[in-house]
Amino acid sequence: MACNGDCSNCNSKEKAAEDCRLKSTMQNIKHKIVVMSGKGGVGKSTVAVNLAVSLAMAGNSVGLLDVDIHGPSIPQMLKLGNCGVMMENDMILPQEIGSLKVVSLGFMFDDPDGAIIWRGPMKIGVIKQFLSDVAWGELDYLVIDSPPGTGDEPLTVCQLLDGDKKAVIVTTPQQVAANDVAKSLNFCQQLEFPVLGLVENMSGFVCPDCGKVVNIFAEGAGEKLAAKYGVELLAKIPLDPVICQGGDEGTPFSQRFAKSVPGKAFEAMVQKYF
Ligand code: ADP
DSSP, X not given: OOOOSOOTTSSSHHHHHHHHHHHHHHHTEEEEEEEEOSSTTSSHHHHHHHXXXXXXXXXXXXXXXXXXXXXXXXXXXXXXXXXXXXXXXTEEEOEEETTEEXXXXXXXXXXXXXXXXXXXXXXXXXHXXXXXXXXXXSEEEEEEEOOSSSSHHHHHHHHHOOSEEEEEXXXXXXXXXXXXXXXXXXXXXXXXXXXXXXXXXXXXXXXXXXXXXXXXXXXXXXXXXXXHHTOEXXXXXXXXXXXXXXXXXXXXXXXXXXXXXXXXXXXXXXXXXX
């Protein structure tokens, strides 16, 4: 049922007003994609940034929300730094890069090396505010970069999202990573949160001299996980220096190195599944 903003019948007016704001923000977003992983360092933020950029390049209006509170990488990966957060009519204004709108907690902190020491309720409150109080406007896609694991942050995001919502789960090819990523798949199953599929990142190394793909890690963890949990393997993205360079310099590889092997793999995934 559409929310008309009338909370007068609710027991707790404040809570009801919050829920109303969340609902009306969600109503303006067609598709919500949560990028998650059971393990850190597997390329979750890289996938989130490049997915958002690719969707925007394909003509969609896209929001990118970074709820990785302890390690927000999005500002660096998009060259936004600690640009601060502007408010208008009690709503957070996202930073805009063309048709891509971005919000990250990392915008607010002067010291990029500073540690954020917050307990669960504080994190849950901030995530709730990021989901309900951002002036995204009408969006085709909201891509959410969630921190690794199955703790407060991904749980809050999954429980608060409404409408069309799906998870993209990132793994690397080694069994050690796949074991942790299986926990994310279980997490989604338990919450009945739909999974669009898996991305196997760092899947082989592209030699910069000859372009040959060398499998540095083991092979096949993505395929095995996808088969075991009955989900799609959306893409295999190789290890490639252009990805790291794009991330460090704030110029996403899907745009700057669109013709590279990972650039093409990413484009094919976006065309086929989104
Ligand atoms: P996570 O969000 O899972 O912690 P990141 O996306 O921050 O991981 O990636 C960690 C680092 O690895 C970053 O420096 C990123 O640029 C780099 N990286 C990620 N995927 C690749 C890849 N396929 N090839 C080369 N470097 C990569």
